Each structure stands twice: as C-alpha cells, then as structure tokens.
Amino acid sequence: MILENSFREKLDAGKPTMGTHILFTDPDIAELVGDIGFFDYGEIASEYSVLDMTNLYHQARAAQCGNLPLMIKPDQEAQGFWTQAAMGAGFKAVLFTDIRTPDDVDECHRIIRADTPDSGGMVGVKLRRPALASYDTSAYLKDLESFVFAIMIEKNVAFENLDPILERARACGVHLTQWGPADFGFSRGEPGLMATPEIRPYEEQVIAKSLEYGLRPRIEIGSVDQAQRYIDLGVKDFCIGWDRFILRGALGQLGEGLTKLLEKV
Numbered sequence: 731m732i733l734e735n736s737f738r739e740k741l742d743a744g745k746p747t748m749g750t751h752i753l754f755t756d757p758d759i760a761e762l763v764g765d766i767g768f769f770d771y772g773e774i775a776s777e778y779s780v781l782d783m784t785n786l787y788h789q790a791r792a793a794q795c796g797n798l799p800l801m802i803k804p805d806q807e808a809q810g811f812w813t814q815a816a817m818g819a820g821f822k823a824v825l826f827t828d829i830r831t832p833d834d835v836d837e838c839h840r841i842i843r844a845d846t847p848d849s850g851g852m853v854g855v856k857l858r859r860p861a862l863a864s865y866d867t868s869a870y871l872k873d874l875e876s877f878v879f880a881i882m883i884e885k886n887v888a889f890e891n892l893d894p895i896l897e898r899a900r901a902c903g904v905h906l907t908q909w910g911p912a913d914f915g916f917s918r919g920e921p922g923l924m925a926t927p928e929i930r931p932y933e934e935q936v937i938a939k940s941l942e943y944g945l946r947p948r949i950e951i952g953s954v955d956q957a958q959r960y961i962d963l964g965v966k967d968f969c970i971g972w973d974r975f976i977l978r979g980a981l982g983q984l985g986e987g988l989t990k991l992l993e994k995v
Contacts, residue, residue: 735876735967737771737799741905741938741946746966751775751950753974755785757792764796773801773879773969774929776812783815790820801825810841815845817842823878825908830887832898838881839902844874879903880948883936884910886917891935896943906948906967907940909933922987945955982995 801823843851915923
C-alpha cells in the first residue's frame with residue numbers, strides 16, 4: 731500500500747512544517763517520533779551515521795506505524811544509490827548536501843524524478859516497498875512525483891553562485907532550501923564563523939533569496955527560543971533537535987541533579 735505524503739501535502743497547502751533529526755539507527759526512534767504526533771517528518775541524517783539497506787526498510791516500517799514521513803540526508807559521494815534505496819524503502823523526502831553549482835541541482839533532480847518524457851529523471855519502476863501491494867504503475871508514478879526535494883546551501887562557492895543555483899532549483903521543482911552555516915564557514919577557511927554574529931548576513935541573504943525565487947527556506951534549530959528570529963525573516967519550515975544531543979542533554983541534567991542531592995547525604 732502506497733501511503734500519501736502528508737509532508738508534501740502541507741508544503742503544497744502553504745502550511746508551516748516541523749521535523750526533527752534522527753541520528754540513531756534504532757527504528758524505535760522513528761516510531762517514537764511518529765507516536766508523539768507533533769512532527770511532520772523525521773530526517774534520517776545518514777550523512778552523520780551508519781547505514782545499510784535493511785535498516786532503511788526497518789526505519790520506514792517503524793515510521794509508518796506513526797504515519798511519519800521520513801527524509802534522508804545522504805552523503806554526497808553515494809547520494810544516487812542511497813537516495814533511490816530510501817525511496818524504495820518508502821521514504822518521502824530527500825535533503826541533498828554540498829550543492830555547489832546549478833549542474834549539481836540537475837543531477838539531484840535526475841536521481842529522484844521518474845524516467846518519463848516529461849520528468850527527465852532516471853527512476854524506473856522498482857518492485858520495492860511502495861510497489862509491493864500492487865503493480866499499479868500509475869500509483870507508483872504519483873508516489874514518485876510527491877517526493878519532497880530539498881537542497882543544502884552550505885558552500886562558499888554556492889553562496890557566490892546563489893542566483894543561478896536558485897533559478898535552476900526553481901526550474902527543477904525544489905521545494906526547500908537548507909542553510910548550512912558549519913560547512914559554509916569551513917569552506918571559507920573560517921571554521922569558527924558559524925558561532926559568531928558575522929554569519930548572519932550570509933544566512934539572511936540565503937533566506938531572502940530563497941523566498942525571492944519562490945523556494946521555502948528551512949532552518950535547523952536546537953531550541954524553540956531560536957525560532958522567532960527566523961519566523962520574522964519569513965521562515966516557516968524548521969527541523970528542530972537531534973536525538974543524540976537531546977538524550978545527552980537530558981541524561982546530563984538527570985545526572986547533575988542527582989549528584990548534587992547525593993553530595994548532601
């Protein structure tokens with residue numbers, strides 16, 4: 731059974747969206763995020779984790795229990811293989827990393843779009859999870875066309891070519907741009923830039939230019955109090971929190987609190 735892409739539906743309706751990052755490979759995390767009911771999708775940040783095809787299937791099945799669409803963020807080196815593997819597992823979105831040129835946008839477009847005369851993509855009919863219930867190629871094509879397409883703007887060279895990249899992104903049907911301050915500073919030879927106020931003009935220009943080209947800028951934040959500034963800039967798509975850091979922070983608070991009490995015993 732092919733499930734509707736509720737994440738794409740919210741984007742098409744112009745509604746705000748909220749996701750969270752999943753770094754752990756345990757499928758229970760995706761199921762838990764879905765069960766909470768607040769999140770529109772979970773981002774499997776595989777660029778920073780370990781990955782295999784069996785795990786992709788388990789992640790998708792677990793998320794499906796909570797009606798949670800999944801996004802994959804693959805490493806650029808093998809992005810074609812892992813993105814199509816995730817699509818075959820039942821994922822509903824992708825965040826492509828390390829965009830540097832308009833040609834990179836074209837390549838990402840070919841990876842996820844159907845191999846039809848109108849689409850210009852490379853994806854044929856694959857008998858993986860979305861097609862197991864029936865061999866209805868019309869439904870399969872509709873599912874491919876609903877896939878959410880997001881790109882990272884995170885390299886200095888991409889910032890210098892921002893207009894042609896965003897123009898190509900609009901033409902290729904990109905839904906979301908994602909600013910990447912860490913890689914941006916790193917690629918400029920300024921690895922500490924993201925932690926300084928000097929990063930803000932670059933960030934704000936990416937947001938403003940994305941909106942100018944009709945693309946929705948998504949921003950990653952670690953806490954709710956960081957959101958308002960971006961909302962004031964026109965952002966309404968967020969990915970908040972990383973499971974590994976949330977667990978570490980919560981365990982740290984518990985340990986510190988009990989340690990202080992025990993010191994008085």
